[in-house]
Amino acid sequence: MPVNDPVVAEQTPAADHTIDQCWDRYSEEEHGVWNTLYDRQMKVLKGRAAPEHFKGLELLNLNDGGIPDFRKVNEKLYALTGWQVVTVHGLIPNDVFFNHLANRRFVSGRFIRDADKLDYLPEPDIFHDVFGHVPLLTLPAFADYMQAYGQGGEKAMKVDMIENLTRLYWYTVEFGLINTPEGRRIYGAGIVSSQSESRFCLEGRSPNRIHFDLERIMRTDYRYDDFQQTYFVIDSYEELMESTANVDFGPIYERLKGLPDYKASEVLPSDKVYHEGTQEYAKAGGLE
Numbered sequence: 001m002p003v004n005d006p007v008v009a010e011q012t013p014a015a016d017h018t019i020d021q022c023w024d025r026y027s028e029e030e031h032g033v034w035n036t037l038y039d040r041q042m043k044v045l046k047g048r049a050a051p052e053h054f055k056g057l058e059l060l061n062l063n064d065g066g067i068p069d070f071r072k073v074n075e076k077l078y079a080l081t082g083w084q085v086v087t088v089h090g091l092i093p094n095d096v097f098f099n100h101l102a103n104r105r106f107v108s109g110r111f112i113r114d115a116d117k118l119d120y121l122p123e124p125d126i127f128h129d130v131f132g133h134v135p136l137l138t139l140p141a142f143a144d145y146m147q148a149y150g151q152g153g154e155k156a157m158k159v160d161m162i163e164n165l166t167r168l169y170w171y172t173v174e175f176g177l178i179n180t181p182e183g184r185r186i187y188g189a190g191i192v193s194s195q196s197e198s199r200f201c202l203e204g205r206s207p208n209r210i211h212f213d214l215e216r217i218m219r220t221d222y223r224y225d226d227f228q229q230t231y232f233v234i235d236s237y238e239e240l241m242e243s244t245a246n247v248d249f250g251p252i253y254e255r256l257k258g259l260p261d262y263k264a265s266e267v268l269p270s271d272k273v274y275h276e277g278t279q280e281y282a283k284a285g286g287l288e
């Protein structure tokens, strides 16, 4: 739990782990951090983020001045796709997370990073959660994908395959790229909310860029605390939906149980490769 947010610390969460956002209690400084990050990201995301991301930011009016008030965001979001944003303490158990998604509730932290540490994030803050994730929830195909993922999580828990399913989330929801007529773009929230990775993932020589492949992704390790070594690219949100929600993962999980994992940097003969990375960034030691 973030120690720097007393409004979080003083609350006892409900059974579903939610707390109140207490929007009226954000300080001017906290609102200022949102504005700074928002402006900074809009500059770097121009020509890099997927058009649906910008559209979502606009539809939800996430640039209203300061940290968004979930009461206002939810009015708009619910009308569009039936989704809502709820506040939680911090990291929550998998089953609680899946249950929220399956019921079209996206969980967000309340706290925002410190003004003097804009690039340092020990755990996801409200800027990552809201600026990064929530805009795409205005898009019906993606909204459906997220709900299906939540339902899939409940199923994966029963057969002890959470790690494999988490990789799918990681390489799509957090770090996904998409081909558009204007070029390759970012839709993953982990990238969209990061100034440096926004450039690295698209223009960097270091990482691989490979076409989306469900089973391959479910076998691939990822970097938890540094830039990814591989990014997976979809052609459309419909492709993502069709190759996941419309597929029964049961037999895939069975198959995967006997198979070894791939390293985060690996390129396979079966991959449709857009760019084979030099991995020079990771080889030099990554973030230090």
Ligand code: PHE
Pocket (backbone or CB within 6 Å): 145, 148, 149, 151, 152, 153, 155, 156, 168, 244, 245, 246, 247, 248, 249, 250
């Ligand atoms: N179809 C998957 C299953 O059978 C569930 C799922 C849907 C997982 C969408 C991820 C994304 O388990």
Ligand code: FE
Pocket (backbone or CB within 6 Å): 124, 128, 129, 133, 174, 189, 190
């Ligand atoms: Fe996230």
